[in-house]
Amino acid sequence: MSTVIQSRKACTVNPLKMSQPIGGALAFMGIADCMPMLHGSQGCTAFGLVLFQRHFNEGIPMQTTAMSEVATVMGGLDNIGSAILNIQQRTKPAIIGICSTGVTETKGDDVDGYLKNFRATHPELDRLALVYVSTPDFKDAFQDGWAKAVESMVKGLAEPSSARREGSVNFLVGSHLTAADIEELREISESFGLEATILPDISGSMDGHIPDDFTPNTLGGTPVEAIRRMGEAELTIALGEQMRPGAEALMAKTGQPYVLFDRITGIEATDQLLDCLSQLSGQPVPGKYRRQRSQVIDAMLDSHFFFGGKKIAIGAEPDLLWNIGSWFSEMGAIITAAVTTTHSPLLEQMPCEEVLIGDLEDLEARSAGCDLLITHSHGRQAAARLNIAFLRMGLPIFDQLGAAHRLSLGYRGARDLTFEIGNLLMAQEEENRPDSWPLPTEDHDAHAPFAFG
Amino acid sequence: MLQNKIQDVFNEPGCSKNQSKSDKERKKGCTKALQPGGAAGGCAFDGAKIALxxxxxxxHLVHGPIACEGNSWDNRGSKSSGSQLYRTGFTTDINELDVVYGGEKHLFKSIKEVIDKYDPPAVFVYQTCVPAMIGDDIEAVCKAASQKFAKPIIPVNAPGFVGAKNLGNKLAGEALLDYVIGTEEPEYSTPYDINIIGEYNLSGELWQVKPLLDHLGIRVTCCISGDAKYHDVAQSHRARANMMVCSKSMINIARKMEERYQIPFFEGSFYGISDTTESLREITRLLIQQGAPAELHDRTEALIAQEEARAWQRIAEYTHRLRGKRVLLFTGGVKSWSVVSALQEGGMEVVGTSVKKSTKEDKEKIKEIMGQDAHMIDDLTPREMYKMFQEARADVLLSGGRSQFAALKNKMPWVDINQERHHAYNGYEGMVNLVKQIDLALYNPMWPLLRKPAPWDMREAQT
Structure with missing residues (x-):
């Protein structure tokens, strides 16, 4: 249990947090043939685009309504309309996902109204899906933007269904899952003979693959049609507390039950997921996972020596913080510093004394003397100054390759993470030296050291 | 206020592109109206931040919601020989209450915190869209803070929605002209003092040129703004000559420094061997004209002869491998002619170069270098560029990060020449390095491996 406190500084120094609209945009990037768009100044999009490009090493589909000063004051009705028409003409996507920004929210643009108006005047574009989500920059954080975009997609696209398709399951996944995690999730559910709809699915679009041909829209992801048919599934499984509103919305719309797993890493977390899939499908847990489970146990046996009592500092969004922090705690490490970006019911349950909603300056101040610092790439300066081991986790990771393929879900994810971090901690172990065990100085200062001769 | 500033910047007489316009056109400004759903580029705030x-x-304190700094901080490759404070992200990260009640007090308190904790020689405060909309007067806050803390607090008034990156570059220049340049006197000056304007020291490129100048005894009193220190900028008005690089992004600084402090300037480049030589000659000529001893001329020529020969000798190792290789150069247009001549020096053929942001003069120069049938591309959609490499109409792409995938996803080589790049390409050293990087990219043994289809695909293709 921990106390959640909010930083009281006026000036944020070295932000941990990123903005809501680009969190929303990334969720839309997990939809097939989609063009995400920010309703704001063109810079809002440009910053997000560069950030994602450097994290994923991929071309990023992301547009802007290019609001000028005048347009902002007058309201964005015209810009929204002409942006949609322009995108439709140039890239012909199946769906445009629109996120508002600080500028247009400050003006108070009624985008839902604009879209209604647009629909009425452009019936020829009825087949083009349009999903809007309100994500002002001056509220909440990246994870919230992702969650709200998923909720909007569910509300706007999923349809109720009287028929349930046997062996069909929905996954709503949080922003803390990588493309590799989603790939693993799909493989696991397929091995139970289940047909999974994963929303959003960035493993189809942002996993770094060679497309057959050029498309300016997303290269893959959840098909819009599959979202519409989510009501046919037997069960919805939400991964991450941030997915609760989305799961609730889906249940409200389709009457479908849902279960929520707030963790994806670790033996128990994976047991629960696999057990749920086993019961749903009526299939036994496949032999390969029983084997992997015993590999995780062995990995923990081999590496727990290096985790025990180690002091860990983590800066991450709530769901990622909860997932990785809980896992570290299970491994015997101590979370001595935890900094996050936004509120979540999980924060109070964190296995540490205190969780701070703050920035990387706060994290750095709390990390001195730690054995390992974990946060996104922007933590590299702090880790270098403190001279402590540094593990990049979260988004953005722009100074290392393969961010999309870091796996932490399932037994394999836990096994590999155990070794990766175990190695980092092992490298920190200090060699014993002749002066490793000095006597306490104050007791002996009074006596001069014995001198020969 | 800001509108007047923007008009002033649009009227820039030092800008040849601007001078070729009618009065009416000029009033409209440099930036084309951005197209909703079809725009791709940074905003004015981005431009101001890049420049400063x-x-x-x-x-560097950004007054705005988290997006403006949180999504972009410490993401550029500008290097420092000393302080790392510029890589620290400072932002007011304004919230809903600020939007309702105004963010001026929040900004003032933030300035105080920054000074208390980090004690920098100055704080630059950047305006963004949301506080501009709610009427936060950053100039007034900065003025009050300057007085209260006895430290220069510089307002940079370039909210994103006033225009594109280039406008932001110029508004940043105006902030330096209004609040920094000429506010301090140097301890001493020499007849060999120059400023370099519009050079950002990406990947440490300035340090590829500085040894040449050091060797000649020429002192770079200030580079605006690569690896600059605040006091150097404040004292830069005592230099004898200014060199302006990077096209027109900071022409207003060079021209107004000439107007106010009688510092002559020239426009030059350190990209390519002949451009580096030309620039060294021009620096020397201006310094001698301003009173430096004439013997500088001979020393400069001797250094040029020696360094050119050394560079050519090193490039010669590659020319036989690079001769006839077709390069598509996509830079956004800034100074593409200087890179074109550099590539030709390396034996390559430039099959196309972008001129989107080039001036009329730049285009003339490209024609001069590439011939009348120079393939100048005004704008190339990602799809068209992708097709070019799919059809192998070029062997290698030199571009910024955004277009890299047109080549890479077609299994064709790409060399990064944009601001996030890891390699430095300035001066004689830089040209040798660029040629080396192109050679490495073209001749990596993995290409044929990647292009060979999987065995089953080959079998299926045969049947």
Whole structure:
């Protein structure tokens, strides 16, 4: 249990947090043939685009309504309309996902109204899906933007269904899952003979693959049609507390039950997921996972020596913080510093004394003397100054390759993470030296050291 | 206020592109109206930040919601020889209450915190869209803070929605002209003092040129803004000559420094061997004209002869491998002619070059270098560029990060020449390095491996 406190500084120094609209945009990037768009100044999009490009090493589909000063004051009705028409003409996507920004929210643009108006005047574009989500920059954080975009997609696209398709399951996944995690999730559910709809699915679009041909829209992801048919599934499984509103919305719309797993890493977390899939499908847990489970146990046996009592500092969004922090705690490490970006019911349950909603300056101040610092790439300066081991986790990771393929879900994810971090901690172990065990100085200062001769 | 500033910047007489316009056109400004759903580029705030962030020892404080700084901080390759403070992200990260009640007090308190904790020689405060909309007067806050804390607090008034990156570059220049340049006197000056304007020291490129100048006894009193220190900028008005690089992004600084402090300037480039030589000659000529001893001329020529020969000798190792290789150069247009001549020096054929942001003069120069049938591309959609490499109409792409995938996803080589790049390409050293990087990219043994289809695909293709 921990106390959640909010930083009281006026000036944020070295932000941990990123903005809501680009969190929303990334969720839309997990939809097939989609063009995400920010309703704001063109810079809002440009910053997000560069950030994602450097994290994923991929071309990023992301547009802007290019609001000028005048347009902002007058309201964005015209810009929204002409942006949609322009995108439709140039890239012909199946769906445009629109996120508002600080500028247009400050003006108070009624985008839902604009879209209604647009629909009425452009019936020829009825087949083009349009999903809007309100994500002002001056509220909440990246994870919230992702969650709200998923909720909007569910509300706007999923349809109720009287028929349930046997062996069909929905996954709503949080922003803390990588493309590799989603790939693993799909493989696991397929091995139970289940047909999974994963929303959003960035493993189809942002996993770094060679497309057959050029498309300016997303290269893959959840098909819009599959979202519409989510009501046919037997069960919805939400991964991450941030997915609760989305799961609730889906249940409200389709009457479908849902279960929520707030963790994806670790033996128990994976047991629960696999057990749920086993019961749903009526299939036994496949032999390969029983084997992997015993590999995780062995990995923990081999590496727990290096985790025990180690002091860990983590800066991450709530769901990622909860997932990785809980896992570290299970491994015997101590979370001595935890900094996050936004509120979540999980924060109070964190296995540490205190969780701070703050920035990387706060994290750095709390990390001195730690054995390992974990946060996104922007933590590299702090880790270098403190001279402590540094593990990049979260988004953005722009100074290392393969961010999309870091796996932490399932037994394999836990096994590999155990070794990766175990190695980092092992490298920190200090060699014993002749002066490793000095006597306490104050007791002996009074006596001069014995001198020969 | 800001509108007047923007008009002033649009009227820039030093800008040849601007001078070729009618009065009416000029009033409309440099930036084309951005197309909703079809725009791709940074905003004015981004441009201002790019231009000033390389000043290393000041705090750069962004007044706005988290997006403006949180999504982009410490993401550029500008290097410092000293302070790392410029890589620290400072932002007011304004919330809903600020939007309702105004963010001026929040900004003032933030400035105080920054000074208390980091004590920089100055704080640069950047305006963004949301506080501009709710009427936060950053100029007034900065003025009050300057007085209260006895420290220069510089307002940079370039909210994103007033225009594109280029406008932001110029508004940043105006902030330096209004609040920094000429506000301090140097301890001493020499007849060999120059400023370099519009050079951002990406990947440390300035340091490829500085040894040449050091060797000649020429002192770069200030580079605006690569690896600059605040006091150097404040004292830069005592230099004898200014060199302006990077096209027109900071022409207003060069021209107004000439107007106010009688510092002559020239427009030059350190990209390519002949451009480097030309620039060294021009620096020397201006310094002698301003009173430096004439013997500088001979020393400069001797250094040029020696360094050119050394560079050519090293490039010669590659020319036989690079001769006839077709390059598509996509730079956004800034100074593409200087890179074109550099590539030709390396034996390559430039099959196309972008001129989107080039001036009329730049285009003339490209024609001069590439011939009348120069393939100048005004704008190339990603799809068209992708097709070019799919059809192998070029062997290698030189571009910024955004277009890299047109080549890479077609299994064709790409060399990064944009601001996030890891390699430095300035001066004689830089040209040798660029040629080396192109050679490495073209001749990596993995290409044939990647292009060979999987065995089953080959079998299926045969049947």
């Amino acid at each position: 962030q390389p000043i290393t020892d000041v705090a």
